[in-house]
Every structure is written in C-alpha cells, then in structure tokens.
Amino acid sequence: MSQDINVLALVKGEERYIFLFDDSNRAETLRTLGRYASNPDLSFTWYDAAVLSQKIRQTARKSDQQSSNRFSLPKASDPFGVDETL
Numbered sequence: 001m002s003q004d005i006n007v008l009a010l011v012k013g014e015e016r017y018i019f020l021f022d023d024s025n026r027a028e029t030l031r032t033l034g035r036y037a038s039n040p041d042l043s044f045t046w047y048d049a050a051v052l053s054q055k056i057r058q059t060a061r062k063s064d065q066q067s068s069n070r071f072s073l074p075k076a077s078d079p080f081g082v083d084e085t086l
C-alpha cells in the first residue's frame with residue numbers, strides 16, 4: 001500500500017473543490033463525492049462526481065499496477081531478464 005497523497009481538484013467558476021486522499025481512504029473520498037453531489041447548496045453535480053470517481057479509480061489501478069510491477073520477477077523465458085509486458 002502506497003503512502004502517497006493524491007490530489008484531485010475541480011474548479012467551477014469561483015468555487016474550488018480539492019480532495020486529498022491516500023490508498024486507505026479512497027472509499028471514503030468516493031462517498032464524499034456522492035454527498036457533495038446530493039447537496040443542493042453546492043454547484044457540485046452528479047456528473048462532477050462521476051468524472052472525479054473515474055479519476056480516483058484510475059489512480060487505484062495505477063497504484064496497484066506499480067506495486068505489482070515492483071515485485072515482479074523476469075519471466076523464465078526471457079534470457080536477459082527484461083519483461084516486455086511492463
């Protein structure tokens with residue numbers, strides 16, 4: 001699990017929505033997007049929540065790929081130790 005802090009920002013006119021999250025609170029951040037979208041006092045829409053949710057999920061996949069690549073060994077069929085799938 002990465003200890004990196006992810007930053008996700010949305011600018012809508014004069015309003016700024018900035019989300020800081022790490023791997024351990026990604027699900028909480030997704031729930032917060034839903035709460036913001038359902039709040040009629042905010043300009044934050046369900047479309048905004050969907051777009052930002054997709055970005056959060058992309059960071060999760062990227063993080064998972066990086067951690068799995070970090071510990072992968074070369075394929076036995078590769079005589080030079082280079083894994084071309086990375």
